[in-house]
Amino acid sequence: MPSSSLPPSPSSASSASSASSLSSLSAVVSALRAAGCVFAEDEAELILATARDAAEVASMVDRRAAGLPLEQVLGWARFHGLRVRVEPGVFVPRRRSEFLVDQALAQAPDASVVVDLCCGSGALGAALAAALDGAEVHAADIDPAAVRCARRNLAPFGGRAHEGDLYGALPAALRGRVGVLVANVPYVPTAEVPLLPAEARDHEPLAALDGGADGLDVLRRVAAGAPEWLAPGGRLLTETSERQAPAALRALADAGLTPRAAVSEELYAHVVIGELP
Numbered sequence: 098m099p100s101s102s103l104p105p106s107p108s109s110a111s112s113a114s115s116a117s118s119l120s121s122l123s124a125v126v127s128a129l130r131a132a133g134c135v136f137a138e139d140e141a142e143l144i145l146a147t148a149r150d151a152a153e154v155a156s157m158v159d160r161r162a163a164g165l166p167l168e169q170v171l172g173w174a175r176f177h178g179l180r181v182r183v184e185p186g187v188f189v190p191r192r193r194s195e196f197l198v199d200q201a202l203a204q205a206p207d208a209s210v211v212v213d214l215c216c217g218s219g220a221l222g223a224a225l226a227a228a229l230d231g232a233e234v235h236a237a238d239i240d241p242a243a244v245r246c247a248r249r250n251l252a253p254f255g256g257r258a259h260e261g262d263l264y265g266a267l268p269a270a271l272r273g274r275v276g277v278l279v280a281n282v283p284y285v286p287t288a289e290v291p292l293l294p295a296e297a298r299d300h301e302p303l304a305a306l307d308g309g310a311d312g313l314d315v316l317r318r319v320a321a322g323a324p325e326w327l328a329p330g331g332r333l334l335t336e337t338s339e340r341q342a343p344a345a346l347r348a349l350a351d352a353g354l355t356p357r358a359a360v361s362e363e364l365y366a367h368v369v370i371g372e373l374p
Contacts, residue, residue, distance in 0.1 A: 219247025
């Protein structure tokens with residue numbers, strides 16, 4: 098799904114969206130362009146396809162012009178072939194994270210127990226549940242809004258979402274049974290958070306973005322706890338940046354996992370994988 102580095106211009110788009118002419122594609126495109134949307138045509142088509150009436154079209158254009166991520170405006174995101182519900186204030190799944198899902202499926206195609214930590218909307222867990230027929234899937238997040246959203250996305254697959262801090266949110270019965278543990282941890286260094294696009298910085302939870310001084314605080318905690326929860330041969334997979342990958346691999350090794358890295362040049366995605374011997 099397209100997104101733009103939108104420099105919000107609420108006044109110009111609000112005046113356009115309040116007019117009764119927002120029923121046509123060209124009018125919506127014009128309003129979005131006036132607000133600075135780079136992919137105005139694509140976004141206009143999605144808004145018109147999602148909105149139930151002209152009033153909802155106008156409301157969506159106003160919210161997009163105010164800087165909300167398109168996915169939060171629409172209420173959904175396309176992710177790994179699924180239409181994933183995304184609510185206001187919840188981290189929007191990135192397309193590059195589809196590579197993490199693909200790596201998890203390649204590493205453990207027969208996994209029967211899956212955990213999605215720092216789950217946000219639950220997009221990773223839902224994608225894995227859809228691909229791993231019959232797998233027991235659990236997700237966890239510290240943010241109540243994210244957990245509510247994840248519960249909706251996992252419900253069609255019988256998955257469960259839990260509220261709490263990392264492993265503290267999970268049922269104790271999962272210890273030593275997890276075949277695939279995915280964790281889309283926050284990995285932006287604290288000093289770089291103000292440099293993020295306004296859509297993320299202003300409309301997504303800080304806890305889903307800020308990874309501490311070097312961006313790896315949460316990753317280290319996830320790695321340290323993983324051996325207690327993984328089954329023998331189970332894998333932990335987490336996303337990171339190219340710059341942070343060497344330190345992330347060391348964190349996995351320090352936790353007693355066998356580390357390796359995977360890269361998608363197309364999606365500019367970097368995933369580190371740790372296997373429990």
